[in-house]
Every structure is written in C-alpha cells, then in structure tokens.
Amino acid sequence: MTDSVAETLAPDTWTVAGRTFTSRLIVGTGKYKDFAQNAAAVAASGAEIVTVAVRRVNVSDPKAPMLTDFIDPKKITYLPNTAGCFTADDAIRTLRLAREAGGWDLVKLEVLGEARTLYPDMRETLKATEILAKEGFAPMVYCVDDPIAAKQLEECGAVAVMPLGAPIGSGLGIQNKVTIRLIVEGAKVPVLVDAGVGTASEAAVAMELGCDGVLMNTAIAEARDPIRMARAMKLAVTAGRDAYLAGRMQIRRYADPSSPLAGLI
Amino acid sequence: MADELLLTVNGEPRRVAPGSSIADLVTGLGLDPAKVAVERNAEIAPRSTLADVILADGDVLEIVHFVGGG
Numbered sequence: 001m002t003d004s005v006a007e008t009l010a011p012d013t014w015t016v017a018g019r020t021f022t023s024r025l026i027v028g029t030g031k032y033k034d035f036a037q038n039a040a041a042v043a044a045s046g047a048e049i050v051t052v053a054v055r056r057v058n059v060s061d062p063k064a065p066m067l068t069d070f071i072d073p074k075k076i077t078y079l080p081n082t083a084g085c086f087t088a089d090d091a092i093r094t095l096r097l098a099r100e101a102g103g104w105d106l107v108k109l110e111v112l113g114e115a116r117t118l119y120p121d122m123r124e125t126l127k128a129t130e131i132l133a134k135e136g137f138a139p140m141v142y143c144v145d146d147p148i149a150a151k152q153l154e155e156c157g158a159v160a161v162m163p164l165g166a167p168i169g170s171g172l173g174i175q176n177k178v179t180i181r182l183i184v185e186g187a188k189v190p191v192l193v194d195a196g197v198g199t200a201s202e203a204a205v206a207m208e209l210g211c212d213g214v215l216m217n218t219a220i221a222e223a224r225d226p227i228r229m230a231r232a233m234k235l236a237v238t239a240g241r242d243a244y245l246a247g248r249m250q251i252r253r254y255a256d257p258s259s260p261l262a263g264l265i
Numbered sequence: 266m267a268d269e270l271l272l273t274v275n276g277e278p279r280r281v282a283p284g285s286s287i288a289d290l291v292t293g294l295g296l297d298p299a300k301v302a303v304e305r306n307a308e309i310a311p312r313s314t315l316a317d318v319i320l321a322d323g324d325v326l327e328i329v330h331f332v333g334g335g
Contacts (some may be wrong), residue, residue: 029333052331056270056275067331100309101302154279
C-alpha cells in the first residue's frame with residue numbers, strides 16, 4: 001500500500017479531555033416521539049456521545065421508563081448538559097448532581113441569556129467554566145461564534161469550545177462561516193459547531209470549515225423521518241471531514257476548462 | 266402527625282417518619298438510589314452516604330435523574 005493510500009484509509013479520530021472518539025457527530029436526546037425512536041436515531045447516526053439533561057424525577061410516577069433503559073450508558077458516552085440554566089450557579093449545581101448521578105466529568109456547559117433566542121450569556125458562561133474546571137470537570141462549552149470569547153473559554157479551562165451556528169432549534173444553518181473558521185484557526189482544543197444546524201449540507205459546511213465535530217438535536221428529532229436524517233447527518237459529517245482533509249480546489253473568478261484545448265476538430 | 270418531619274421534595278411538601286435516612290426517602294418513593302442523584306439543602310448528598318444521612322425537619326431535597334435533552 002502506498003503512503004498516501006494508507007493515510008487516506010487510516011482512522012480519523014479526535015480526542016477531547018484525553019478521550020478518543022471516531023464519530024464526529026454528537027446528538028441530543030430531546031424532542032423525540034419516544035425513547036425507542038430516539039435510540040434508533042442514535043444508532044443510525046453512529047454517534048458515540050449523546051447529550052442528556054438533568055431533571056427532577058417524577059416522584060408521582062417513579063416507574064416511568066427511563067432514557068438509560070433505551071440508550072445504554074455503558075455503550076454510549078452520556079454528556080450531561082445544563083440546558084435550561086440561566087445562571088452560572090444553576091449550571092454548576094446541575095453538573096455536580098450529574099456527576100453524582102453517573103460519575104461523568106466530561107460535561108457540556110451552557111448558560112443561557114434569554115429564553116427567546118437561547119443565546120449564551122458569556123459572562124456567566126466564563127464564570128462557570130472556570131469554577132467547573134477547578135472542580136475537576138472537563139467542560140465542553142456552548143458559546144457565541146466569537147473568536148475572542150472562544151480563546152477566553154480555553155484559557156478558563158474549557159476542553160472544547162462549541163460555537164453556535166445559529167440559535168438553538170432554529171435550523172438556520174451556519175450563519176457566520178468567517179468567525180467559525182477564525183475560531184478553528186485559533187483553538188488548541190477541539191471546536192464543534194453546536195446549535196443551528198438544520199440539514200445535512202449545513203453539517204458538511206461546519207466540517208469543511210475545519211471543525212472537529214458537530215452537535216445537533218432538533219435537526220434530527222424534528223425531521224419528518226428522523227432515522228433517515230440521522231443517517232444523512234452521519235454521511236454529511238464524514239463527507240465534510242474528508243473534503244476538508246482532501247484540501248479543496250482554489251476558487252477562480254472565471255472559467256478554467258477541464259478538457260484539453262488542443263486537438264479540437 | 267406531630268412527630269413527622271415536613272420536607273420539601275422536588276418542590277412539593279412531603280412527610281416522613283423521624284429517623285428516616287435519605288435512602289429511606291428515595292426507596293420509599295419507589296426510586297432506585299443507584300439511578301438518581303440527591304441534593305439536600307443545596308448540597309450534593311454523595312450516594313455512599315444516603316443510608317447514613319438522617320433527615321431533619323424542614324430539609325429541602327432535589328432528586329434528579331437524566332432525561333432526554335439537547
């Protein structure tokens with residue numbers, strides 16, 4: 001086998017907080033019709049990591065089915081998140097409980113600024129990142145697509161920065177390719193687009209910008225056929241990653257013919 | 266009735282017998298202590314201590330687990 005063929009076929013893994021993964025697609029577990037559909041979508045997506053929320057147990061119906069019955073935390077890495085938290089204190093409390101419930105220290109931090117846009121509150125997010133890192137957590141942090149904010153998070157101990165492509169659940173796609181690319185160029189930790197991806201091509205765009213991965217929930221859960229969309233996303237992330245590693249052609253202003261000019265009849 | 270402790274569990278009032286531990290409360294609710302995490306008065310109650318921590322009148326508890334989320 002030649003060197004270049006071997007290189008193309010070598011597994012393209014990524015590492016976060018010392019943990020190595022093959023799939024570059026992380027999926028959420030919200031908004032599904034039921035746990036069974038959720039589990040089928042996760043399987044179709046090839047995701048090795050799923051985000052989960054920490055919520056009060058329904059004490060009036062303690063025997064209700066649980067997510068862990070359908071998606072095995074021993075086979076898939078659970079990434080507890082702080083969805084619904086609007087202050088650093090709430091986010092920190094939630095993650096401490098998550099760690100107590102399952103021993104996870106690789107976590108997703110999000111601290112929201114307002115309900116309408118679900119945009120991150122960067123001041124609270126930075127504060128929480130620093131405290132969590134000191135307590136031994138490995139926070140992957142949802143943030144704005146601002147290269148300075150991303151650097152600051154890294155300095156505070158974020159093990160991955162996760163800029164939004166567009167507001168959570170909007171499906172508006174990557175709105176600012178320029179800043180996502182700048183974040184990728186400046187980061188020493190993995191960069192994943194988290195939020196706003198709506199369809200397969202948008203996931204591919206994120207990967208072509210050089211991102212290490214993509215995190216999504218609504219794009220799959222709210223597709224007409226979630227299982228099929230999960231598969232599409234798996235292919236899109238792989239395609240985008242291959243295109244990025246292949247090194248795309250240069251853009252030209254005008255045409256450049258593909259067939260030889262000599263020998264025309 | 267006067268001897269019972271009045272707690273707040275997940276935002277709702279709940280009465281338990283004096284001398285109950287957190288583990289007693291959790292199993293009394295039909296929950297598996299291995300599948301939940303408990304916070305008592307805003308502090309994590311480590312799972313290994315659930316059977317040893319005795320509840321007091323007025324305690325505020327949060328019992329949580331993982332659900333689907335983005």
